[in-house]
Amino acid sequence: MNKSKTSSNIIYVILVLIVLVWTLLPIYWTVTAAFKSRIEVVAWPPTFIPEKPTINWFIEVWYDRPNPNYYANSILAMIGSTIIALALGIPAAYGCARYTFKGRQDVLFTILTFRFLPPATVVMPLYLIGRTFHLIDTTLFLSILYGGMNIPIITWVMLSYFREIPVELEESYQIDGYTRFEAFRRVTFPLARPGMVAISMLVMAFSFGEFLFASILTTSPVAKTLPVSIAEYMGGEWGYMWNQMAVLTTYGLIPLIIIFFLVRKNLVRGLTFGAVR
Amino acid sequence: MRKLNPGLLMSIPTLLFLFFWFFFPFLYNIYASMHYWTLYNPNIQFIGAENFIDVLSSIDFRNSAFASFFYTIICFAVELPLGLGIAVLLSREFKGVGIARVIIAIPILMIPIGTSIMWKLLTMPKLGLLQYFSEVLGFGVIDFYGNFWLASLLILLIDAWQWTPFFAIVLLAALVSLPREPYEAAKVDGASPFMVFTKITLPSIQPVMVIVSILRVLDLLKLADPIFVVTKGGSGTETLSAYIWRVAFKPLDIGYGGAVAVLYWILMFVLANILVRRFKSVIQ
Numbered sequence: 001m002n003k004s005k006t007s008s009n010i011i012y013v014i015l016v017l018i019v020l021v022w023t024l025l026p027i028y029w030t031v032t033a034a035f036k037s038r039i040e041v042v043a044w045p046p047t048f049i050p051e052k053p054t055i056n057w058f059i060e061v062w063y064d065r066p067n068p069n070y071y072a073n074s075i076l077a078m079i080g081s082t083i084i085a086l087a088l089g090i091p092a093a094y095g096c097a098r099y100t101f102k103g104r105q106d107v108l109f110t111i112l113t114f115r116f117l118p119p120a121t122v123v124m125p126l127y128l129i130g131r132t133f134h135l136i137d138t139t140l141f142l143s144i145l146y147g148g149m150n151i152p153i154i155t156w157v158m159l160s161y162f163r164e165i166p167v168e169l170e171e172s173y174q175i176d177g178y179t180r181f182e183a184f185r186r187v188t189f190p191l192a193r194p195g196m197v198a199i200s201m202l203v204m205a206f207s208f209g210e211f212l213f214a215s216i217l218t219t220s221p222v223a224k225t226l227p228v229s230i231a232e233y234m235g236g237e238w239g240y241m242w243n244q245m246a247v248l249t250t251y252g253l254i255p256l257i258i259i260f261f262l263v264r265k266n267l268v269r270g271l272t273f274g275a276v277r
Numbered sequence: 278m279r280k281l282n283p284g285l286l287m288s289i290p291t292l293l294f295l296f297f298w299f300f301f302p303f304l305y306n307i308y309a310s311m312h313y314w315t316l317y318n319p320n321i322q323f324i325g326a327e328n329f330i331d332v333l334s335s336i337d338f339r340n341s342a343f344a345s346f347f348y349t350i351i352c353f354a355v356e357l358p359l360g361l362g363i364a365v366l367l368s369r370e371f372k373g374v375g376i377a378r379v380i381i382a383i384p385i386l387m388i389p390i391g392t393s394i395m396w397k398l399l400t401m402p403k404l405g406l407l408q409y410f411s412e413v414l415g416f417g418v419i420d421f422y423g424n425f426w427l428a429s430l431l432i433l434l435i436d437a438w439q440w441t442p443f444f445a446i447v448l449l450a451a452l453v454s455l456p457r458e459p460y461e462a463a464k465v466d467g468a469s470p471f472m473v474f475t476k477i478t479l480p481s482i483q484p485v486m487v488i489v490s491i492l493r494v495l496d497l498l499k500l501a502d503p504i505f506v507v508t509k510g511g512s513g514t515e516t517l518s519a520y521i522w523r524v525a526f527k528p529l530d531i532g533y534g535g536a537v538a539v540l541y542w543i544l545m546f547v548l549a550n551i552l553v554r555r556f557k558s559v560i561q
Contacts, residue, residue: 012366016377019363023381026438029406030395041398046406092291099284107288109553114295115492116549117303118499120518121538124531125302125309148298151291153492198450202385209388211502212518216526227390234394234506242398249391256386264379271450273488 027253033246034058041242057247066221067229067248073218074208074226075255077142081207082200084147089154090196094184096155097162108159115152119145119212130217137223142214146207157199157273161192197263198270205256226252303542309535316529328536338537340513341520342544348429348516349497352436357490359437360444365474367445368452382446384439393503396435428512435503440496444489451485452478487559491552498545517541 033041035053061067092111096104126145127136135141165188173183211227218224230248233241310329313322332338367378384392399405402418411419421431455478463473501518508514510523521541525534 012369015366019366020377020380022438023384023442025406026392026395026399027383027387029399030391033395033398042404044403045409046404048406088291088294091287095284095287099282101282101285104284107285107292111288111291111295112553113546113549114299116495116545117299118518118541118545120499120501120521121306121542122299122302124525124534124538125305126298128305128531129302144298148295151295155291156488205386209390211390211505212522227388230388230391230394231506240397242394245391245394246398249388249395252388252391253383253386257383260379260382260386267382267446268450268453271447272454272485273447 030246030249033242034250036243038243041246057243058251061244061247061251064244065229065232066224067226069221070224070226070229071251073139073142073223074252076139077146077210077214077225078204078208078255080139080143081146081150082203084143085150085154085203086196086200088147089151090158092151093155093158094162094188097159098167108155111152111155113152114148117149119149119210123213123216126213127216136217137219139223141217142210142223142225145213145217146210150203150206154199154203157195158192160273161195162188165191194266194269195273196270197266199273201259201263201267204259208252208256303539306535306538306542309531310533310539312532314530314532314535316531324532328533329540331533332536332540337515337520337524338540341515341517344514345498345500345516345518348432348436348500349494351429351433352440352497352500353490353494355433355437356441356444356493357486360441361448361486363441363445364448364452367449378446378449381442384442385446387439389439389502390506392439393435393506396431396438396503397507400431422508423512425513428508428514431507432500432503432514435507436497436500440493443493447485447489448482451482455481484559487556491556494552495545495549498548 032048032050034057035050035055036047037052037054040047040051092107096108130136130141135144169187169191170180170183173187174180178186209227210225211231214225214228215231218228226248230245230252233244233248311323311325313324313327363381367374367381397405400407400419400421402408402420402422408418411417419427421427459477459481460473463477468476499518500516501522504510504514504516504519505522510519515523517537521534521537524530525537
């Protein structure tokens with residue numbers, strides 16, 4: 001009995017280690033490539049530990065192209081889109097969770113339908129529309145589109161959280177003389193917050209890394225984003241500029257990891273999409 | 278006038294926003310698809326269904342539709358079981374489980390384009406670490422970039438690396454928030470671990486599983502990023518999104534691209550409706 005327990009524990013530890021190595025290897029390779037020289041990064045056989053680690057690339061990408069702008073644009077689009085998605089997604093979720101009206105199901109499923117829409121199918125008309133409204137090459141345009149793409153997921157996740165919070169809680173506050181909005185702000189919203197934080201984190205990651213819209217709808221340092229910049233180091237007369245791409249990918253990971261650490265307490269309660277009963 | 282229901286009132290701005298930015302472009306596409314229309318040529322000409330006939334008879338279109346479905350199926354078939362397995366593995370309490378749970382979530386946070394490029398660095402012949410392992414183990418060079426099956430394997434590896442964690446962390450969150458009582462009861466009754474898993478655990482996390490699965494399948498049908506940078510659509514790996522990008526946006530052919538977009542849109546709409554209707558009772 002004891003012996004089989006020990007051996008099953010060993011198998012267990014081995015499995016966990018395999019998962020961790022599999023997950024960390026590409027990240028390790030990215031970060032070390034950022035520290036290697038231009039020659040070492042393409043050396044054969046590959047070097048597992050950088051022989052002469054250099055931080056030059058981390059500085060160079062800051063100067064040789066407007067990467068600080070691209071970085072800032074990515075962060076702005078990420079924040080803007082999350083605000084838009086929350087501002088439009090939460091009222092719809094609350095309205096559909098708390099009130100019954102004719103066509104409520106249709107409203108919810110119509111919103112969900114937009115999650116299925118492939119960006120590639122709308123990018124051309126959006127380019128033309130954006131040109132008409134002078135939105136091409138603006139962070140606002142990206143924020144609007146990323147926000148819109150994420151409204152369905154916010155609405156549906158928040159809907160399931162709002163449904164689980166008893167309406168009586170709000171009503172008892174209203175009896176005490178608070179308005180419906182005050183009751184929402186003081187009772188329902190804090191209870192649904194872990195869910196909101198968790199899903200916002202996913203939305204931020206989606207927006208920060210989006211490539212297709214950004215590659216077509218932005219054209220200059222005014223609005224171009226980090227993923228587009230990474231792709232631009234590929235090909236061209238210098239071939240694949242692995243070091244620069246590795247550095248920018250590493251830089252791109254930093255803000256999201258910080259956010260992840262800030263919100264990780266909410267993740268366990270929040271990421272079940274309110275669907276565990 | 279009858280007063281509008283407050284619930285509907287709260288949903289209207291959201292609906293209008295979505296319709297304006299995402300449905301209006303679709304109508305635009307329908308209009309465009311019936312015309313000969315490129316951005317280089319100011320003369321727009323009505324040609325009826327000709328673009329649609331061209332698209333449907335194009336081998337590239339059919340291949341890309343196949344590739345999209347193929348990748349959706351293989352990636353989903355790998356990611357869901359693997360993600361569930363990892364979630365079960367990390368739902369046990371042991372020393373260091375906290376840090377392990379953080380580590381497995383990191384791939385989701387990587388910029389997808391960067392991820393794909395770094396996998397290219399790992400797999401380029403005479404350059405990548407995986408090629409080196411393969412050589413050391415005596416398999417020689419793996420032809421990831423010239424063969425449909427191996428190129429597809431690479432796409433699968435990239436997507437599974439980045440998105441299996443999505444299943445894993447969501448299912449993990451579901452597993453650790455399950456109530457303890459049914460498990461204690463099962464223990465008293467002497468149920469085997471397998472019985473406990475299939476009769477208690479799986480049914481309780483089923484709604485979460487359905488929701489992430491639907492989200493993931495529909496995202497997989499839009500798969501484009503790894504194709505853009507890793508295979509560039511070569512070896513038959515071009516998906517529908519990448520196909521539109523090549524035939525429509527690069528030559529600025531609004532008409533033909535519109536026709537592809539309309540067909541793609543209809544396909545997604547039908548599929549989404551089937552999925553949503555099938556699982557309607559679960560996701561509500």
